[in-house]
Amino acid sequence: MSSGAYPAGRPTRLIDNRDLWAGAVLAATGLAALILGRDLTVGTPAEMGEGFVPRAMAIALVAFGVLVGGLGLWRGNAAPEACFDGARWRPVMFVSAAILAFVAALQPLGLITAIAASAVAANFAGEPLSARPLVLLVALLSAGVIAIFVWGLGLPLRVLPAFAG
Amino acid sequence: MEALAASLGANIALGFSVALSPTNVALCLAGCVLGTLIGVLPGIGPSATVAMLMPVTFYLSPVGALIMLAGVFYGSQYGGSTTAILVNLPGESSSIVTTLDGHAMAKEGRAGAALAVAALASLFAGTVTTLAIAAAGPPIAKFALLFQSPDYVAVMVLGLVAAVVLAQGSLPKALAMIVLGVFLGLVGTDVTTGMQRYTFGVNALFDGIGFVPVAMGLFGIAEIMHNLEATQGKGRVMRPMDRLWPSREDFRRAAPAAGRGTAMGLGLGILPGSTTDIPAYAAYSVEKRISSEPWRFGKGAVEGVAAPEAANNASAQAGFIPMLSLGIPPNAIMAMMIGAMMIHGIAPGPQIIDKQPALFWGLVASMWLGNAVLVVLNLPLIWLWVRLLTIPYRVLFPSIIVFCCIGCYSLKNNPADVVIMALFGVIGYGLKKLRFEPAPLVIGFILGPMLEENFRRAMLVSGGELSVFVTRPISAVFLAVSAALLFAVLMPAVRRARSGEVAG
Numbered sequence: 001m002s003s004g005a006y007p008a009g010r011p012t013r014l015i016d017n018r019d020l021w022a023g024a025v026l027a028a029t030g031l032a033a034l035i036l037g038r039d040l041t042v043g044t045p046a047e048m049g050e051g052f053v054p055r056a057m058a059i060a061l062v063a064f065g066v067l068v069g070g071l072g073l074w075r076g077n078a079a080p081e082a083c084f085d086g087a088r089w090r091p092v093m094f095v096s097a098a099i100l101a102f103v104a105a106l107q108p109l110g111l112i113t114a115i116a117a118s119a120v121a122a123n124f125a126g127e128p129l130s131a132r133p134l135v136l137l138v139a140l141l142s143a144g145v146i147a148i149f150v151w152g153l154g155l156p157l158r159v160l161p162a163f164a165g
Numbered sequence: 166m167e168a169l170a171a172s173l174g175a176n177i178a179l180g181f182s183v184a185l186s187p188t189n190v191a192l193c194l195a196g197c198v199l200g201t202l203i204g205v206l207p208g209i210g211p212s213a214t215v216a217m218l219m220p221v222t223f224y225l226s227p228v229g230a231l232i233m234l235a236g237v238f239y240g241s242q243y244g245g246s247t248t249a250i251l252v253n254l255p256g257e258s259s260s261i262v263t264t265l266d267g268h269a270m271a272k273e274g275r276a277g278a279a280l281a282v283a284a285l286a287s288l289f290a291g292t293v294t295t296l297a298i299a300a301a302g303p304p305i306a307k308f309a310l311l312f313q314s315p316d317y318v319a320v321m322v323l324g325l326v327a328a329v330v331l332a333q334g335s336l337p338k339a340l341a342m343i344v345l346g347v348f349l350g351l352v353g354t355d356v357t358t359g360m361q362r363y364t365f366g367v368n369a370l371f372d373g374i375g376f377v378p379v380a381m382g383l384f385g386i387a388e389i390m391h392n393l394e395a396t397q398g399k400g401r402v403m404r405p406m407d408r409l410w411p412s413r414e415d416f417r418r419a420a421p422a423a424g425r426g427t428a429m430g431l432g433l434g435i436l437p438g439s440t441t442d443i444p445a446y447a448a449y450s451v452e453k454r455i456s457s458e459p460w461r462f463g464k465g466a467v468e469g470v471a472a473p474e475a476a477n478n479a480s481a482q483a484g485f486i487p488m489l490s491l492g493i494p495p496n497a498i499m500a501m502m503i504g505a506m507m508i509h510g511i512a513p514g515p516q517i518i519d520k521q522p523a524l525f526w527g528l529v530a531s532m533w534l535g536n537a538v539l540v541v542l543n544l545p546l547i548w549l550w551v552r553l554l555t556i557p558y559r560v561l562f563p564s565i566i567v568f569c570c571i572g573c574y575s576l577k578n579n580p581a582d583v584v585i586m587a588l589f590g591v592i593g594y595g596l597k598k599l600r601f602e603p604a605p606l607v608i609g610f611i612l613g614p615m616l617e618e619n620f621r622r623a624m625l626v627s628g629g630e631l632s633v634f635v636t637r638p639i640s641a642v643f644l645a646v647s648a649a650l651l652f653a654v655l656m657p658a659v660r661r662a663r664s665g666e667v668a669g
Contacts, residue, residue: 098563099586100616
């Protein structure tokens with residue numbers, strides 16, 4: 001099959017098969033949709049309930065999952081690299097953390113704290129800045145955001161922490 | 166014929182009266198500049214740029230918002246070509262072809278010439294396509310007013326099928342993304358029965374999952390995660406350039422190539438579901454094949470910049486035809502434009518041209534204006550865009566995250582939207598790892614509710630008989646074309662073209 005696409009000496013492993021994973025994720029999503037939506041009314045084709053089309057889509061997801069996964073098994077891994085080669089958890093985790101830190105801090109602690117929290121979290125996602133450029137980034141970003149969004153567009157955003165007025 | 170030309174003239178005059186109002190000119194300018202500004206940033210393509218700037222437009226009038234978004238779209242496309250030429254970094258898949266000869270020209274010190282040719286070829290393509298939209302939009306919309314619900318279902322199916330057939334990558338995976346998109350689009354309160362679907366009691370989901378958080382997450386946030394991973398957290402690195410104006414010889418070679426590129430882009434782009442990369446590849450390989458000196462290609466042939474840039478711009482803009490006349494988005498960016506329209510309370514569909522002539526014709530006129538503005542404004546600003554590339558990514562990406570968060574939050578002042586954006590960022594990252602394309606998902610997401618509503622209505626009227634889709638001539642034709650497209654894609658020749666190799 002396409003085992004020639006692998007670097008020499010590397011065995012074809014099931015866990016490296018990208019489309020097998022892709023199919024599994026699709027099928028799992030479809031199954032989850034079926035289970036979570038089991039109480040929705042399906043109705044008849046002429047009088048569809050709210051569950052008719054979602055259930056049809058969920059069944060289609062499972063079917064596509066089986067198809068994609070099956071094709072993946074049949075063809076072997078078509079990509080030259082394994083599915084999870086080069087994957088790292090830091091960018092995904094800390095970019096998400098930066099967003100969540102921002103939104104968690106925004107309402108109680110205000111914009112400046114939120115920007116600082118977000119920038120500190122984001123700093124772990126890549127090659128980190130040292131303390132001084134990081135402080136400078138937060139200061140410039142806060143000034144820019146306040147000028148554009150608060151003064152310019154007049155968005156109702158709290159700038160300082162709630163307890164500071 | 167004369168009456169038709171006269172009404173077209175009157176409509177274009179109406180369009181320019183809207184587009185040339187000081188506010189709208191300013192918005193068009195601002196859109197182009199902001200679009201280029203973000204579009205030149207490495208790794209941020211037009212979809213991500215439009216998604217990020219969408220919230221800025223919510224405070225504008227509907228016409229102003231669409232004009233600005235269209236400007237952002239042109240600007241970001243142009244920004245993508247700029248980085249393709251200067252630093253060999255295509256901002257999107259359609260400018261990959263531009264890197265071949267554009268960057269080769271830049272290495273010879275002809276970067277300025279390559280940039281000018283790219284801009285002028287795009288302006289030419291934009292002008293022709295704008296006229297095509299003005300001429301073709303109203304008749305298509307008039308025809309579409311005859312549609313009943315089965316026909317709408319069929320035309321949406323055609324749009325969705327075409328979207329996956331012409332896109333790159335695995336067909337079953339693209340179809341699966343559409344299904345997932347439709348499913349996600351159905352989350353929220355069912356309009357017919359008033360029942361909650363998959364909301365789990367979360368208030369923020371009662372009106373459905375917001376389009377903006379989904380688009381920003383899938384395109385903007387996922388792209389940041391992917392860039393950080395792909396470059397060991399350093400982001401991309403750049404290098405400087407020198408510049409020159411195109412020579413007479415360049416113009417002589419580029420002009421006919423731009424003409425051919427425009428024709429191909431328009432022809433391919435008018436099909437619902439077309440992407441911009443196929444026309445760009447096709448135009449490039451045609452130029453190479455008909456050239457008497459094919460060995461010059463890849464070593465700085467100016468035709469190799471003019472043709473794909475014209476094709477890419479023409480096809481991108483031709484996407485406005487199905488978007489405005491049928492309400493069917495052929496690509497992710499048009500899906501976002503429809504999303505923006507709906508946020509402004511405008512229902513997409515063929516009635517727009519009749520009911521909102523100022524919006525339609527104003528947008529058409531502003532398209533031309535946007536293309537012209539890019540040439541006039543951006544060529545002198547190239548030095549600035551190049552400077553921008555020297556900002557380190559580790560300073561840039563935290564700023565982009567903050568802007569995305571504020572944009573997403575300000576939509577409804579709802580923190581839940583920001584959480585949804587983060588969630589779709591992770592989903593988008595995962596989809597990329599598994600080689601799923603996010604664009605069909607977004608198109609399915611936009612069309613999902615419309616598709617369901619029309620399907621239910623069609624079934625209600627027909628008493629549950631599926632045969633209604635083949636007995637109505639309009640829907641039968643659309644479904645036959647969809648089936649033919651799906652069949653054609655399984656043919657070896659088309660399959661080879663879809664794998665995205667530059668032929669020859």
